[in-house]
Amino acid sequence: MSEPAKIVLRARGLKKVYGSGHAAVSVLGGVDVELAAGERVAVVGASGSGKSTLLHLLGGLDEPTEGSVEVMGQDLMRVNQAARGVWRNLHIGFIYQFHHLLAEFSALENVAMPLLIRRVPRDEAEDRARTVLQEMGLGHRLTHSPGELSGGERQRAAVARALVTSPACVLADEPTGNLDRQTAEKVFHAMLEASTQRGTGFVIVTHDPQLAARADRILALEDGRLAD
Numbered sequence: 001m002s003e004p005a006k007i008v009l010r011a012r013g014l015k016k017v018y019g020s021g022h023a024a025v026s027v028l029g030g031v032d033v034e035l036a037a038g039e040r041v042a043v044v045g046a047s048g049s050g051k052s053t054l055l056h057l058l059g060g061l062d063e064p065t066e067g068s069v070e071v072m073g074q075d076l077m078r079v080n081q082a083a084r085g086v087w088r089n090l091h092i093g094f095i096y097q098f099h100h101l102l103a104e105f106s107a108l109e110n111v112a113m114p115l116l117i118r119r120v121p122r123d124e125a126e127d128r129a130r131t132v133l134q135e136m137g138l139g140h141r142l143t144h145s146p147g148e149l150s151g152g153e154r155q156r157a158a159v160a161r162a163l164v165t166s167p168a169c170v171l172a173d174e175p176t177g178n179l180d181r182q183t184a185e186k187v188f189h190a191m192l193e194a195s196t197q198r199g200t201g202f203v204i205v206t207h208d209p210q211l212a213a214r215a216d217r218i219l220a221l222e223d224g225r226l227a228d
């Protein structure tokens, strides 16, 4: 028998209620999800169904009303906020719909940033950033600033920045939502390729059923529940 796949992310019974009393809005009504090492899961759901809320909870950026999130075996709610931040930086990468690259820095500097924040020496940080940017097909754009990159190139740089720390898991919130079809395909392909090469797990929120179909698994968020 083969060994069971290692679980990098595990959420149990996640509930999220915003506000209280008459203004209370229940967004997640008990969500369970597991991500195995290197697995690619797409999350689909209508606008407002709670996809971003779910990713924030999975990444420890927000606290659930009920339930637990374990990242690499650590229950995020059992440690204080500072320790949670450290754990998040070690094991999780984030990609958003808008790249959030810093305008005044080059692609190389942007991607090296998460390593510099961890006090990795600049030469080593830039070497590693260069390698990931090359992997993303941006080896010829290292010194360009975000404003000098196309939309697809910016998103690929954002993917590189999420991967540079070699996280176990990347949480991507509509990473191709702002791109035309063909460019979206390319960025999505680059993420899947990186996942295969590096064994990085991905949770990717997308509106696009054709892209979702290329993930290992599709989860649909509806009425606060997640279903295969």
Ligand SMILES: Nc1ncnc2c1ncn2[C@@H]1O[C@H](COP(=O)(O)OP(=O)(O)O)[C@@H](O)[C@H]1O
Residues within 6 Å of the ligand: 018, 019, 025, 027, 045, 046, 047, 048, 049, 050, 051, 052, 053, 054
């Ligand atoms: N900080 C917040 N306070 C109150 N309501 C919120 C907050 N964030 C999101 N919501 C509400 O929760 C619901 C789900 O939002 P969201 O997770 O952003 O959905 P999606 O990403 O699927 O579009 C929406 O109705 C939204 O208005």
Ligand SMILES: [Mg+2]
Residues within 6 Å of the ligand: 051, 052, 053, 173
């Ligand atoms: Mg959203």
